Amino acid sequence: MNQPIVQSSGGVTLVGGGPVSARDLRLALARAPLAVAADSGADRLLAAGHMPDAVIGDFDSLSPGARAAIPAERLFPQAEQDTTDFDKALSRIAAPFVLALGFQGARIDHGLAVLNALVRHADRPCLVLGPKDFAFACPPELTIATRPGEPFSLFPLARLRAESQGLHWPLHGLRFAPDGMIGTSNRVTARQVTLRVSGPGMVVILPRRRLDAAIAALAPGAPRSARGG
CATH class of the missing domain: 2.60.120.320 (Thiamin pyrophosphokinase, thiamin-binding domain)
Structure with a gap:
């Protein structure tokens, strides 16, 4: 098992390189204030005015500008190529729950890889936000x-x-x-x-209006941040 890079008593927002709206980012950070980027998700966070607390990935799509702007102690390159950046990041986060956005883009293979990682890391509750709904691995x-x-x-x-x-x-x-x-x-x-x-x-897979109910069901003891968005 991979050793945690990010450990939090509250929720973590994990941002990928796909499209991320300002509204969705506000929604996620209001519930999970610690911001982690999977590779080029760091560019998304910086463009939205947020410095990532950590960046995890193989860094093959992280822009040189983002890499230069982020303090070295927040960069955690992972050289292995057997897993996706979403998998690399999720497997190295220890938190009551993770809200993942920027992972449901136009490519079907990327979406399937995300679902694969969800069920393989079902011990790390993660809710993947899409445009109208969200998905998570069902506990027992x-x-x-x-x-x-x-x-x-x-x-x-x-x-x-x-x-x-x-x-x-x-x-x-x-x-x-x-x-x-x-x-x-x-x-x-x-x-x-x-x-x-x-x-x-x-x-x-549930409609977005059930997000807070799902967080409460998957991580009942997690600290509650302000709800918004």
């Missing part, structure tokens, strides 16, 4: 506050079983697999949803 048991009628999607990256309470289409008895049964476009019927999964590999 999850109870989250919801509202009836909201979408609730599940996508398995492994063969597993699941049980649910509060969903229109119950999961009990189903065998999930990436090449078989999936659970996208389910619907909430209660004020909370409870999931139990038989093993790692299930990705939960």
Whole structure:
């Protein structure tokens, strides 16, 4: 296991090199004030007026200007090429939760690699923000506050079983697999949803308005920062 580079008692905002809106960055930093960049995510942070607390990656896309502007003690180059910069950064952050943005760009292979890293590092709760929703790896048991009628999607990256309470289409008895049964476009019927999964590999995808509820469910003891955005 990789030794942590960044350790925090509160949430961490992890920024990648993809598009990041000012609104999304404010939203993330209001909940997770420590700002970490994955490689060229440092350029995104600097352009938005934020100095990264740490930069982790192979630095193949970090601009020379950003590298010169950031103090050397905040730069943590990782030479190995077997993992993505998102994987390198996430595996070296020890925090109650991570909010990741700038990782859902136009390339499908990048998006799939992010989901792969989520389930492989499920012990490090990470919520990946997209334009309209967000995704995270489901823990063995999850109870989250919801509202009836909201979408609730599940996508398995492994063969597993699941049980649910509060969903229109119950999961009990189903065998999930990436090449078989999936659970996208389910619907909430209660004020909370409870999931139990038989093993790692299930990705939960929820609308952005459920972000704070998901943080509370995944990291109930984490210090609460001011909500905004």
